[in-house]
Amino acid sequence: xxxxxxxxxxxxxxxxxxxxxxxxxxxxxxxxxxxxxxxxxxxxxxxxxxxxxxxxxxxxxxxxxxxxxxxxxxxxxxxxxxxxxxxxxxxxxxxxxxxxxxxxxxxxxxxxxxxxxxxxxxxxxxxxxxxxxxxxxxxxxxxxxxxxxxxxxxxxxxxxxxxxxxxxxxxxxxxxxxxxxxxxxxxxxxxxxxxxxxxxxxxxxxxxxxxxxxxxxxxxxxxxxxxxxxxxxxxxxxxxxxxxxxxxxxxxxxxxxxxxxxxxxxxxxxxxxxxxxxxxxxxxxxxxxxxxxxxxxxxxxxxxxxxxxxxxxxxxxxxxxxxxxxxxxxxxxxxxxxxxxxxxxxxxxxxxxxxxxxxxxxxxxxxxxxxxxxxxxxxxxxxxxxxxxxxxxxxxxxxxx
Numbered sequence: 570x571x572x573x574x575x576x577x578x579x580x581x582x583x584x585x586x587x588x589x590x591x592x593x594x595x596x597x598x599x600x601x602x603x604x605x606x607x608x609x610x611x612x613x614x615x616x617x618x619x620x621x622x623x624x625x626x627x628x629x630x631x632x633x634x635x636x637x638x639x640x641x642x643x644x645x646x647x648x649x650x651x652x653x654x655x656x657x658x659x660x661x662x663x664x665x666x667x668x669x670x671x672x673x674x675x676x677x678x679x680x681x682x683x684x685x686x687x688x689x690x691x692x693x694x695x696x697x698x699x700x701x702x703x704x705x706x707x708x709x710x711x712x713x714x715x716x717x718x719x720x721x722x723x724x725x726x727x728x729x730x731x732x733x734x735x736x737x738x739x740x741x742x743x744x745x746x747x748x749x750x751x752x753x754x755x756x757x758x759x760x761x762x763x764x765x766x767x768x769x770x771x772x773x774x775x776x777x778x779x780x781x782x783x784x785x786x787x788x789x790x791x792x793x794x795x796x797x798x799x800x801x802x803x804x805x806x807x808x809x810x811x812x813x814x815x816x817x818x819x820x821x822x823x824x825x826x827x828x829x830x831x832x833x834x835x836x837x838x839x840x841x842x843x844x845x846x847x848x849x850x851x852x853x854x855x856x857x858x859x860x861x862x863x864x865x866x867x868x869x870x871x872x873x874x875x876x877x878x879x880x881x882x883x884x885x886x887x888x889x890x891x892x893x894x895x896x897x898x899x900x901x902x903x904x905x906x907x908x909x910x911x912x913x914x915x916x917x918x919x920x921x922x923x924x925x926x927x928x929x930x931x932x933x934x935x936x937x938x939x940x941x942x943x944x945x946x947x948x949x950x951x952x953x954x955x956x957x958x959x960x961x962x963x964x965x966x967x968x969x970x
Contacts, residue, residue, distance in 0.1 A: 570763065570765075570798060570799065570800060570801055571798070571799070573764075573768055573791060573794060573798075574790065574791070574794055575787045575790065575791055576768060576771060578787065579771045579772060579775045579784075579787070580771055582775055582778070582779055583627055583771065583774060583775060583778065583820070584627055584628060585627060586622070586624070586625060586626070586627065586653065586658050586659065586661075586778070587658065587659075587660075587661045588778070588779060590779040590780050590783045590784065591620070591622055591661060591779065591780065592661075593780075593783060594620045594780040594783065595661065598618070599618055599619060599620050599780070600618060600619045600620075600663040600664070600727050600729075601619075601620060601622055601661055601662050601663050602614040602615075602619050602620065602621045602622070602662075602663065602664060602665075602666060602723075603621075603622060603623075603624055603659060603662040603664065603665040603666070604621055604622075604623055604624070604665065604666050604667070605623070605624050605650070605665070605667050605668075605674050605677075605678060606667065606668050606670050606671065606674065606839075607839065607845060607865070607868075607869070607871065608668035608670045608697075608699040608865070608869070608871070609666055609667075609668050609697065609699075609715075609719060610715065610861050610862065610864075610865045611743055612736060612739040612740045612742075612743050612849070612861055613715060613719050613720060613736070613739070613858075613861070614666065614719075615739045615742060615743065615781060616723065616729050616730060616731060616735050616736070616739050617729065617730050617735055617738075618727065618728075618729055618730075619723065619727070619729060620780035620781070620782075621777075622662075622777075622778050622779070622780075623777040623778055623818070623840070624650050624653075624659065624665070625650070625778065625816075625818035625819075625840075626646075626649040626650050626652065626653040626658070626818075626936075627818075627819065629649045629652070629653070629936060629937045631652070632645065632648045632649050632652045632936075633652075634651070634652050634655050635647075635648030635649060635650070635651040635652035635655070635677075636648050638651060638680050638684070639651060639673075639676060639677065639680065642906055643673045643676070643906055644671075644673045644674070644904055644905070644906045644907050644908075645904050645905050645906065645935060645936035646815075646816050646818070646904045646907075646936050647671075647673045647674050647676065647677035648677070648936075649936050649937075650674075650677050650681075651677045651680050651681060654680075654681045654684075654686040654687075655684070655686055657686070659681065659686065659687060660686075660687055660688060660689070662687060662689075662692065663689065663691065663692060663727070664692060664693045664694065664695070664722070664723075664726070665678055665681065665682075665694045665695075666694075666695050666697070666718070666719050666722075667694065667695070667696050667697070668696070668697045668698075668699040669696050669697060669698045669699060670699050670871070670873055671873070671908075671909065672908075673906075673907075673908065675696065678694060678696075679694075681694070682694040691726060691727075693722065693726060695718045695719065695722050696718065697714040697715065697718035697719060698710070698714050698718075699711060699714060700866070701873055701874055701875055701876075702874065702876050702879075703866040703867065703869060703874065703876075703878075703879065707866065708859070708862060708863055708866055711862045711865075711866060712856075712858055712859050712862045715858060715861075715862055716858060720858070733856070733857045733858075736857045736858060736861065737851060737857055740849050740851060740857075740861065742781060742782065743781065743849065744848045744849060745781075745785060746776050746781045746784075746785060746788065746846070747846045747847055747848055747849075748848060749785070749788040749789060749792055750772065750773055750776060750788070750842050750846040751842070751846060751847065751848075752792055753769065753772060753788070753791060753792050753795060754769055754773075754842055754843075754846075756795055757769065757834040757835065757894060758834070758893065758894050758895065759800075760804075760895070761800040761801070761802070761803075761804045762800060762832070762834065763795050763798040763799070763800045764795055764798075765827060765832065765833075766812075766823045766826070766827055766832055766833025766834060766836070767820050767823045767824045767827055767833070769833075769836070769842075770817070770820040770823040770833070770836065770841075771820050772788065772791065773836065773840070773841065773842045773846065774818065774820060774840055776788075776846065777840055804832075805830075806827065806830055806831065806832035807830035807831070807952050807955075807956055808830065808831050808832070808897040808898060808952055808955045808956060808959075809831075809832050809834045809894070809895060809896045809897050809898075810826065810831045810832070810833055810834065810896055810897065810898050810899060810900050811833075811834065811835040811836075811837060811887065811890050811891050811894065811896045811898075811899050811900070812826070812833050812835070812836055812837065812838055812841075812899075812900045812902060813837040813838060813887055813899060813900065813901050813902070813917070814837075814838045814839075814900075814901055814902035814903050814910050814913075814914065815838065815839055815902065815903045815904050815907045815909075815910040816838070816839040816840055816904055817836070817838045817839065817840055817841065817902070818839075818840050819936075819937065819938070821937075821938055822902070822934070822938045823836075825938055825941070825944065825945060825948065826900065826948055828945075829945060829948040829949045829952055830949070830952045831898075831900070831948060831951070831952050833900075834894040834895070834896055835890045835891070835893075835894040835896065837870065837886070837887055837890055838902070839871075843890060844868040844869075844870060845868060847868070849861060849864050850864070870882070870883050870886055871909065872909040872910060872912060872913035873909050883913070884917065884920060884921065884924075884925070887899065887917075887921065888921070888925050888927070891927060896927075897928070897955050897959065898927060898928035898929065898930065898951065898955045899917075899921055899927050899928070899929045899930070900929075900930045900932065900948070900951070901913075901914045901917050901918060901921075901929060901930070901931045901932070902914070902932045902933075902934055903932075903933055903934070904934060904935075904936050905933055905934065905935055905936070911933075914931050914933075915931070917929070917931075918931040928951070928954060928955045928958060930947065930948065930951040932944060932947060932948075
């Protein structure tokens, strides 16, 4: 297929945490709000005078210093983020708002704070206690935490407008981006999609790392471009897969899978669009903050939710996505030493195969996958296994007829 007009532009933005659009927004006087997890609703971080950017460490090399402070048995992503902070890569941030969701990520942020990696006098960090269930009691606690740990610190330190009107406007701005990303992502449902998983991952990741109002126009142009884009004929991919798991903040992992013949048609991972890039529906009867928090609790598919309802919901959701996007198999991935996804991946490997009937590849991967020959070999073997299964099913179908 012909390259997307703005693909290179978005790729360049992702090469640096402090990208050109973050610089532009700060030059306009906006505060850069760093965050590390889905559990802090993004509209709360994009109020007037602010923009959110999710921590990541593009082009990571050595993580020796991150390992020194955090040990070699903790999540490689957390160590890479700390390494980048020690290098000065997050000096542009005005604050980091972190949820008490993952102990390893919290330790990373605590090190960023305690080691004084950010030289700004006004820089601060807050930690919000977020629930591990999604009932009404948990919702009340969630709302309270978001108010006292996110909204009030922003108002106190930066004079941010946290009124219902400001929150409603922030939701609508995010909804505009979500509508565009959803419309672009829907093209992946086609038999021969006009957008690859890698291309979509680049676009979606930019919505987490760049000021949203500065990328809207190019996303709109990309959506229009896809309406007339011609797909490869015949389809060069051998199977279609859903990728499920922990942080994928480097599209190189998706590119690696597609180079092996596995077209990634749905992204159920941290930094993905499913869920997280759907429209937040608001009404006029209920408090705006409560509505936002309820939406994020309902969306939440993180394995830190241990209650049985959420466990079954996660499995059913992946099964639904695989059917909706016409997938042939599932790839469950986790970054090395991720506690939550380590348990989820091990369980799902058996459950999704034995109870739901999906071929599953389970991988424990390094944070940086560019030179992982072992991972390439495993994905290639999985592609061949799924192909053989499809061939066997077609033969059985012909015999039955």
